Amino acid sequence: MKMIRAIIRPDKTEEVVDALSESGYVALTKMDVIGRGKQKGIKIDKIYYDELPKIMLILVVEDDETEGIVDLINESAFTGSFGDGKIFISPVDEAYTVRTRTKGL
Numbered sequence: 001m002k003m004i005r006a007i008i009r010p011d012k013t014e015e016v017v018d019a020l021s022e023s024g025y026v027a028l029t030k031m032d033v034i035g036r037g038k039q040k041g042i043k044i045d046k047i048y049y050d051e052l053p054k055i056m057l058i059l060v061v062e063d064d065e066t067e068g069i070v071d072l073i074n075e076s077a078f079t080g081s082f083g084d085g086k087i088f089i090s091p092v093d094e095a096y097t098v099r100t101r102t103k104g105l
């Protein structure tokens with residue numbers, strides 16, 4: 001299994017979540033986060049914002065689903081401007097479903 005953490009523009013959240021859901025990926029965690037990327041924030045008019053609000057989506061998925069999900073997020077979160085987001089992938093050793101006490105997703 002892999003954990004996908006996608007940090008995206010808040011106003012793209014609905015589009016990304018809908019795209020995932022339409023492809024059958026409904027289980028996810030959504031968090032409000034604050035962060036900055038390589039540009040270290042943004043300057044709008046004369047005001048400099050060194051951190052920006054983003055949404056972090058967290059999905060734990062099977063290994064062979066990872067690439068397709070990354071493609072979906074890349075497509076649905078894209079505007080072409082700085083700050084479109086980042087996607088991080090990490091290995092997940094184990095998952096458990098509390099209700100059924102079963103191991104796995």
Ligand SMILES: Nc1ncnc2c1ncn2[C@@H]1O[C@H](COP(=O)(O)OP(=O)(O)OP(=O)(O)O)[C@@H](O)[C@H]1O
Pocket residue numbers: 007008033034035036037038039052054081082083084085086
């Ligand atoms: N290296 C990183 N480690 C952890 N979080 C990051 C990292 N880079 C970006 N982020 C998070 O992702 C958000 C979006 O980053 P952003 O899209 O600006 O990345 P970028 O690498 O600067 O790309 P771009 O050049 O397209 O702006 C940031 O606000 C921050 O929350």
Ligand SMILES: [Mg+2]
Pocket residue numbers: 036037038039040082083084
């Ligand atoms: Mg950036």
